[in-house]
Amino acid sequence: MMSALGQPPAYAPLDQQGLLALAAPHLPGAPESAQEIGDGNLNLVFRVRGGGGSVIVKQALPYLRVVGDAWPLTLDRARIEAEALTVHGGLAPGRVPRLLHHDAALAALVLEDLGDHEVWRRALVAGRDVEGVAAQLGDYCARTLLGTSDVLMPPDERKALALRFSNPELCAITEDLVFTSPYIDSPSNRYDDAAAEAAAELRRDRSLRRAAAMLRFRFRTRAEALVHGDLHSGSVLVAPGDARAFDHEFAFMGPMGFDLGNVLANLALARAAHEVTGNAAFARTIDAVAAEFWDAFVAGVGRLWPPSEPWREPFVAGVLADAGDYAGVEMIRRIVGLAHVADVDELPDGPRLVAQRTALACGRHLLLGGRATAFTDLWTRATREEPYA
C-alpha cells in the first residue's frame, strides 16, 4: 500500500482497522474479532478470528518497556524474526509457527495460530510431560544450527546470512542482561531480599566475573550458526508430538552452544523447582527430558553430517562444552538478573530460596568446573549441586 506521495506509509502501532486488514487475507472468512494476548512490553500480539479460523498478528513496538522505563529499540527485529522463521522453518519444517505474511513498513508478522498449544514452561511448571517435544526440539537444533553453519552451508552463503542477521541492538540486551549485569552491582538486577547475600557473594567472585567476561567475548564473536538467540522454555510452544520454537527476534550468527545451553539451563531450573517442592518423580522426568533433547540433537547431527568427516566427534564435544558454559550464565542470570523464570519465582518463599541458591551453585559449577566433557557431566553439574552461600 502506497500513500499519496508514493512513500510506504510510516510505521504506526496497529489500530483495530489496520489489524483486521492485515489478518483478512489469511483467514477463511471475514475477520470478526481481535483480542490482545501479549503483555505489550516489547510487541503487540493479537489473535484475530474470522470465518471459523484464526491467526496471530505480532507487531514490534519501537521501544522496550521494563520496570517502569522505556528505551528505543529497533523495529528491524520484526524483519529479523520473519527471516529467521523462514530460514529455520525451511531447515526444520514444522518446527516453527508458519509465517503467513511480513509487513516491513508496519514491522508486523501474521503467523499461524497455535492456539491448541501451550508454552512449554507452563507445562513444566505444572509438572506435565508433553510427549515427544524434547526430541523434536533437539532435532530442530541440529537442523537449524548445522544447516546454517559451515558444516552444511557453503561458507559464502553462511557469510551472506551473517550480514542479513546482524542484530546488534538485540544482542546488546543479551550481552548486558546475561553476561554483564549479574556480575556487577547493576540497577537492572532483581532478586529476593533473602537472596541478596548470595548475589553479593557472586559479585565478589573474581573467577566467576572472569569466566562470564570470557564467555561474553565468545558470545559476541563466534559467528557459527544462525541461532534462535533466546531459546528458553518460554520460547517453545508444545502440544503432544509437536514442538514449535517461536519469538526469533534475537536471532543472529552466534555460537551453537548458546541455544543448546539455554534449553538445558531452563530444564535444570524447572527441575530445581520440582526438587525443592518434593516432586522427585517429575524431577526425574526432567532428567529424562533433558537427555532426550540432547540425544536427539546428537542423533540429528549424525544424520546430517557424514560420519567420515574426521572432525565431527571433536566438534560435537566442543559444542557440548560450550552449551555447559552458556547454561551456567543462564542459570545465574535467571536468579539474580532482570528476567526471572516462573518455575522458580512462583514457588513459596522457603523452597524458592533453596531453589535459587541451588541454581546459583549449579551455574557456578558449570562455569568454573572446567569444560563439560559429556552430557552426564554437564547435566550433573546443572542439577546436583548443594545450595550456594
Place this chain on the structure above:
Amino acid sequence: MMSALGQPPAYAPLDQQGLLALAAPHLPGAPESAQEIGDGNLNLVFRVRGGGGSVIVKQALPYLRVVGDAWPLTLDRARIEAEALTVHGGLAPGRVPRLLHHDAALAALVLEDLGDHEVWRRALVAGRDVEGVAAQLGDYCARTLLGTSDVLMPPDERKALALRFSNPELCAITEDLVFTSPYIDSPSNRYDDAAAEAAAELRRDRSLRRAAAMLRFRFRTRAEALVHGDLHSGSVLVAPGDARAFDHEFAFMGPMGFDLGNVLANLALARAAHEVTGNAAFARTIDAVAAEFWDAFVAGVGRLWPPSEPWREPFVAGVLADAGDYAGVEMIRRIVGLAHVADVDELPDGPRLVAQRTALACGRHLLLGGRATAFTDLWTRATREEPYA
C-alpha cells in the same frame, strides 16, 4: 554500481595516461615516469616519479592468475585494502604505508612510496637483522587487533566494522590454500619430488586432517578483530627502526591468533633455512626476533588494556594458543601447498629437503601437541623438531 561480474562500469586496467593522472595530485611536480614493479598476478603495481618525488599506484585486477590459470576475483578487495589501511593506520600511526587516495571506480590506491624500505622476507633471507622492526610489528598487532575487538571497541562499532569488512572471496582463497588443499590430494598443491613422500604421509594423517578442519572452522567463524589476514614476512616493509605492514586486501573480521601465528611461522621458516645452511648465529638471532615480536605484542596489550580487567591474562593465553595452531598450518602449507616461501625455496636441493621436512614436523607438532601454553612452548615446537618422514 556493479555490473553482473562485480566490476564497476568505469573500471579498466590503467594505461599510462590514467596512471599519471591518478598519481599527479600526490607528487611534488608533474609526473615524469611510471615503472611497473609488481608481478601482475593479482594487481598492477607501479612507481610513478615526478618533481623529485614518487608514489606507488596499485590497481586490483579482476582476476587472479596462478600456475597458468586465471579466475575472476572481486575488485572489492581494493576497497577492503583502502579501508583496512585507514583503520589500521589510525590505530597504529606510522605502521602502514600512508594511503594518499582511493579511486573506487578504478579499484586503485595511491600510496606513499617506501622505496628506501625492503621486504622483510628479503632481509631475513639475506641474514640481515633490521633493528627494531619486530617490536614495532608486535606493537602494531596489539594496537590493531585489540583496537578493533570488543576489548577496546564498543561492540556495536565492532559489529558495523564486521559488515564493512565482509571479505568472503579472499577468505575463500585462504580457506582453500591454508586449511584444505595441503591435507588432500589437490591439484593446487606444489612440492618437490623429494618431498612427495612426506606430503603423502601428511595427507594420510587423520588426526592432522581433523585438526586442520577444526581450525578452518575457527578461522571462518571467530570474528574477533580486523585482522590483516596475510601477515607473513613478505607483507612487511622494513628499514632500520621502521616496520610497515602492507597488502591489506585479505583483511576481515577474524581470529587475532591468525596474524600473530603467520608472523611467527614465517620467522620459524626463515630460521629453519638458516639452520640447515649452518648459519646458527642468525638462527639464534631469529629466536630473539620472534621473542621481541611476541613480547612487544604482550607489552602493547598491557598498555592498552587496564590490568584490573580480570580476563586479560586468560585471554592473552588463549590468543597465544591460537597463534600456535595457526602457525602450524602456515608452516605446513608453505611446504606442500600452492604458495611457498623464498626462505626455503631458494636453498640448494639437500638442505632444502631437510628444511622442508623440519617445517612439516614443526607444523605438525604445533597442531597436534596440544595448545601452546607459553611463548617458549610455542616457539620450541615451531623450531626444534627433528625432520619429518
